[in-house]
Amino acid sequence: MPELPEVETIRRGLVKAITGKRIVQAEVRAEGLRTRFPKNLAGCLKDRRIISVTRRAKYLLINLDNAETLLIHLGMSGRLVLQKNEPAKKHDHIIIHLNDKSRLVLNDPRRFGLCDLVATDKLSNHKSLRTLGIEPLGKELTAPRLASLLKGKKTSIKNALMDQRLVAGLGNIYVCEALFYSGISPKRRAGNCSEQEIAKLVTAIRDVLRASIKSGGSSLRDYVRSDGKKGGFQNRFAVYGREGMPCKGCTCCIEKTGGVTRISQSGRSSFYCRTKQK
DNA sequence: AGACGTACCTGACCGC
DNA sequence: TGCGGTCAGGTACGTC
Numbered sequence: 580m581p582e583l584p585e586v587e588t589i590r591r592g593l594v595k596a597i598t599g600k601r602i603v604q605a606e607v608r609a610e611g612l613r614t615r616f617p618k619n620l621a622g623c624l625k626d627r628r629i630i631s632v633t634r635r636a637k638y639l640l641i642n643l644d645n646a647e648t649l650l651i652h653l654g655m656s657g658r659l660v661l662q663k664n665e666p667a668k669k670h671d672h673i674i675i676h677l678n679d680k681s682r683l684v685l686n687d688p689r690r691f692g693l694c695d696l697v698a699t700d701k702l703s704n705h706k707s708l709r710t711l712g713i714e715p716l717g718k719e720l721t722a723p724r725l726a727s728l729l730k731g732k733k734t735s736i737k738n739a740l741m742d743q744r745l746v747a748g749l750g751n752i753y754v755c756e757a758l759f760y761s762g763i764s765p766k767r768r769a770g771n772c773s774e775q776e777i778a779k780l781v782t783a784i785r786d787v788l789r790a791s792i793k794s795g796g797s798s799l800r801d802y803v804r805s806d807g808k809k810g811g812f813q814n815r816f817a818v819y820g821r822e823g824m825p826c827k828g829c830t831c832c833i834e835k836t837g838g839v840t841r842i843s844q845s846g847r848s849s850f851y852c853r854t855k856q857k
Numbered sequence: 858a859g860a861c862g863t864a865c866c867t868g869a870c871c872g873c
Numbered sequence: 874t875g876c877g878g879t880c881a882g883g884t885a886c887g888t889c
Contacts, residue, residue, distance in 0.1 A: 582882055613865070613884075637883080655883055656867075670867085689866045691883060707884090734860065743884080750882050799882065800869080819882095845861070848880085 581653050583715065583748030584791035585802050585810065586637050589659050591792075592805030593632045596661055597641075597677060601628045606674040608667070612692045613654065616673075623696055624649070624675065636711050636747035640702070648699045652707065654691025656801040660684050688801070711747040715784050720746065722778040729769045729777065736772060737765035737844050740784075749784065752797055752819045755850045757783040759817045759826065764856040765842070765849040790815070818850040826852040 581589070605624040607616060617623070628644040639659065641649040651659065662682045667674060673694060675683040685694065697705050712728070713719040728745045729736070739745060740754040749757070758765050760783035763776055772780070791797060796810035799820070803809055813820075817827035822841040825833055831854040842849050 585882070652883085654866090655881065687866095688868065689881090689883095691866065693884090732859090738860085741883095752882055797882070802882065846863085847883095 581637060581657070581796065581802050582750035582753050583634075583637060584753070584788055584812065585796035586634055586639055586653065586748075587792050588796040588810060589653075589805045590632050590634045590639055593639075593641075593659070593661070593683075596681070596805065597629050597683060598631060599629065600681075601678040602626065602675055603678050604676040606667075606676075607672070608674070609672040609690075612657075612672065612687055612690045612694060614693055614695070616694055617696045620673075620694075620696060623647070629677075635702075635708055636714065636743060637750070638708065642699055646699050648697050648702055650693070650695045650697050650702070650705065650707070651685065652693040654687060654689060654693070656689040657685065657687035657692035658801060658803055659805060660686065660803065660807055661805050662807075710744050712743060712745040713747065715746050715748050716788055720781055720784065722774065722781050725781055726772075726774060726777045729772060732769035734769055735765060735844055736763055736767045736769045737849050739769035741845075741847070746784070748788075751847050751849075752816070753784070753787055753791070755819045756787045756817055759783075759851060759856060760787060762856055764853075765844060765851050767857075818852060821850060826855065831855070 602624050605621040607621045630642045630644055633640045637652060639651040662684055670688045671684050671686045673685040693707065702708060729739055732739050737754055740749050757780060761776060761779040763772060763780060791812040794810055794812040795804055796802060797812040798809035799813055818839045821839040823838040826839050836854055839850050840853050
């Protein structure tokens with residue numbers, strides 16, 4: 580499900596609600612998701628206090644008072660929701676009971692998610708985190724930096740931006756959207772984008788991520804915020820999911836262009852405007 | 858090394 | 874109503 584804006588929205592929703600709370604009990608109702616849960620996860624979580632909730636790319640980090648961190652990735656269909664008294668549902672894999680009687684529930688039908696427990700000072704060495712590239716909303720993402728990351732890359736700009744080892748946190752939606760706002764076709768060779776285009780791309784990436792976070796992320800199927808409500812950014816897509824429809828601010832001749840075009844790249848749909856993106 | 862296809866899962870939706 | 878096919882916010886791994 581979630582790309583950076585969705586994970587960040589969940590994080591922000593959890594900060595006030597669970598920081599400082601104590602875990603009175605954890606129910607672990609599955610062996611694992613994409614990977615097995617750590618041994619005795621329930622026992623390790625019991626009686627821990629939550630110090631802070633942070634994020635790295637699409638990973639949520641729940642930092643505990645024993646210098647360990649609960650690392651969570653939501654895959655395609657994962658939800659992390661705060662509940663009061665609701666009965667456990669299908670695919671509720673982990674239920675964390677807090678001392679204020681609320682429950683943090685990890686639900687993931689497709690089980691592409693991940694949950695691990697890591698020593699906080701060794702987080703950056705974790706298998707899932709150590710290969711991650713730069714944070715798109717951090718200071719590291721500058722036009723020269725992105726240019727050097729893309730330099731010589733023969734793959735498409737779409738695939739390059741999806742590569743978490745370069746820029747970490749973008750997924751299918753926000754790559755399509757950022758390419759639209761920078762006027763670059765998803766088919767362009769990554770290494771062939773001009774300095775000017777890359778500068779536009781940097782701005783577009785930041786703007787689209789920020790705008791989405793402001794709207795609470797994009798809810799298509801599974802994603803909801805930690806309070807169970809939907810995000811709103813899906814109503815503001817310029818091209819994503821809009822095959823045959825006008826792109827945002829469309830002045831193109833729809834009869835002639837057929838509207839937003841969908842192509843498949845590396846098995847994923849890309850949406851773009853053939854008139855505005857070259 | 859880097860690029861590509863495929864596997865991992867469930868569920869929703871569409872056409873027959 | 875049901876069945877098969879297709880598609881879905883992601884990542885990891887094998888193979889060229």
